[in-house]
Amino acid sequence: MADQLDRILQQWHVEKPELDVSPMAVIGRLSRAAMAVESRLAATFARHGLDAPSFDVLATLLRSGAPYRIAPVKLAREAMISTSAVAQRLNKLESRGLVKREANPGDGRGTLVALTDAGRELIETTLPDHLETEHAIIATLSVEEQANLAMFLQRITESSR
Amino acid sequence: MADQLDRILQQWHVEKPELDVSPMAVIGRLSRAAMAVESRLAATFARHGLDAPSFDVLATLLRSGAPYRIAPVKLAREAMISTSAVAQRLNKLESRGLVKREANPGDGRGTLVALTDAGRELIETTLPDHLETEHAIIATLSVEEQANLAMFLQRITESSR
DNA sequence: TATTGTTATACTCTATAACTATA
DNA sequence: TATAGTTATAGAGTATAACAATA
The missing domain is CATH 1.10.287 (Helix Hairpins)
Known part of the structure; x- marks a missing residue:
C-alpha cells in the first residue's frame, strides 16, 4: 500500500x-x-482530564514507588526539560490538588513533590487506559516485530547522542 | 545496553x-x-537559517517541480495543518524573500505560492546537508533493517487512523 | 561558588473565529 | 452555499534571565 x-x-x-x-x-x-x-x-x-506533560509527572511519581516523592530537579532530568518548565508543570498540577510541594528534610534548598491522594487516584485510573491505548497501537505488529522495532529505535536514539 | x-x-x-x-x-x-x-x-x-516548518514549505515547493508554485490550501493538506498556519508560515518566508504570493490565474479566489530565486537557492543548498544528517542518523542500521523499520512505522501509522 | 527552585518574560507554532472575495 | 485565503487573537508549552536561599 x-x-x-x-x-x-x-x-x-x-x-x-x-x-x-x-x-x-x-x-x-x-x-x-x-x-x-x-x-x-x-x-x-x-x-481523564490530563495532557501528556501532566501525565508524565504523575506517572514518574507513581513508578518511583512509596512514598511517592521526588525532587523537582530530578523530574527535570528524567523529562529532559528545564527546571523552570518543571516548576510550571507543578504549578498547574498543584493548583488542581494533584501534587503538593513539601520541604525537603535532607536539603534546605530543596523541595519534594508529593502525589496527593487525588493525584494518586487519578494516575492509577488513567494508567490502565493508557496502556490499553498503547497496546492497541502496536497490536498490528507481532511480539517479535515489536522487539525488533524497539531495538531499531533504541539504536537510532543512541547514535544521535 | x-x-x-x-x-x-x-x-x-x-x-x-x-x-x-x-x-x-x-x-x-x-x-x-x-x-x-x-x-x-x-x-x-x-x-542554514531555517526551522522545520520553513524547511517543510520550501522542500514541498521544490519537490513539486517547475514552475515551483503551489496553492496554500494544498500546502495545508500536505502538512496536515490549518490554512491559517500556512498563511503564517508564508508570512515569515515572504518577509525574508524566500517565497512570494502570486494571483492564481485559474481561480480568482486563490493564490499561488512561488519559490523565489533566493528561496530556490537556499533549499537547494540545505537539502543535501539535510539528507546527510538523515543518513548519519540511520547509518547504524543495515539497509534491510531500515526497510523493516520503515515498514513497522508505516503499519503503526496506518493502524492509528 | 555551585546548586535548587521560583517567577517574569518572551518565543514558537498552532488553532479558532471573523471576515473578504470568488466559485 | 462552499471554498480560498488572510488577520486578530488566544492558547499551549517551553527556555532564558534574574533572583532568593542554601550547600
Missing part, C-alpha cells in the same frame, strides 16, 4: 534523480508515526 | 507487577527516537 511518503519519495526521484533520498523513507515515517501516536495518546489523557 | 526505558520498565515491574507495561518499551522508544531525531534535524536547519 502506497502511503504519503511513497508519493513524496516519487516526487523527489523525478525532481532530483541525482540525490539519494532513501533516508527520508525511514525518518519521514518515524516522524509521522510519532505524530499519529502522540495524538492518540493525547485523546486518552484528555478523557 | 540498558537505556532509560529499561530503567523505567524496571520501576514499573516493581511498583505495578500486575500490569503489562510491555507496550511502553515500543511507544516510549518511539517518542524518544523522534525527539532525538527532531533535535538533530533542527540543528542542520539552523545552520
Whole structure:
C-alpha cells in the first residue's frame, strides 16, 4: 500500500534523480508515526482530564514507588526539560490538588513533590487506559516485530547522542 | 545496553507487577527516537537559517517541480495543518524573500505560492546537508533493517487512523 | 561558588473565529 | 452555499534571565 511518503519519495526521484533520498523513507515515517501516536495518546489523557506533560509527572511519581516523592530537579532530568518548565508543570498540577510541594528534610534548598491522594487516584485510573491505548497501537505488529522495532529505535536514539 | 526505558520498565515491574507495561518499551522508544531525531534535524536547519516548518514549505515547493508554485490550501493538506498556519508560515518566508504570493490565474479566489530565486537557492543548498544528517542518523542500521523499520512505522501509522 | 527552585518574560507554532472575495 | 485565503487573537508549552536561599 502506497502511503504519503511513497508519493513524496516519487516526487523527489523525478525532481532530483541525482540525490539519494532513501533516508527520508525511514525518518519521514518515524516522524509521522510519532505524530499519529502522540495524538492518540493525547485523546486518552484528555478523557481523564490530563495532557501528556501532566501525565508524565504523575506517572514518574507513581513508578518511583512509596512514598511517592521526588525532587523537582530530578523530574527535570528524567523529562529532559528545564527546571523552570518543571516548576510550571507543578504549578498547574498543584493548583488542581494533584501534587503538593513539601520541604525537603535532607536539603534546605530543596523541595519534594508529593502525589496527593487525588493525584494518586487519578494516575492509577488513567494508567490502565493508557496502556490499553498503547497496546492497541502496536497490536498490528507481532511480539517479535515489536522487539525488533524497539531495538531499531533504541539504536537510532543512541547514535544521535 | 540498558537505556532509560529499561530503567523505567524496571520501576514499573516493581511498583505495578500486575500490569503489562510491555507496550511502553515500543511507544516510549518511539517518542524518544523522534525527539532525538527532531533535535538533530533542527540543528542542520539552523545552520542554514531555517526551522522545520520553513524547511517543510520550501522542500514541498521544490519537490513539486517547475514552475515551483503551489496553492496554500494544498500546502495545508500536505502538512496536515490549518490554512491559517500556512498563511503564517508564508508570512515569515515572504518577509525574508524566500517565497512570494502570486494571483492564481485559474481561480480568482486563490493564490499561488512561488519559490523565489533566493528561496530556490537556499533549499537547494540545505537539502543535501539535510539528507546527510538523515543518513548519519540511520547509518547504524543495515539497509534491510531500515526497510523493516520503515515498514513497522508505516503499519503503526496506518493502524492509528 | 555551585546548586535548587521560583517567577517574569518572551518565543514558537498552532488553532479558532471573523471576515473578504470568488466559485 | 462552499471554498480560498488572510488577520486578530488566544492558547499551549517551553527556555532564558534574574533572583532568593542554601550547600
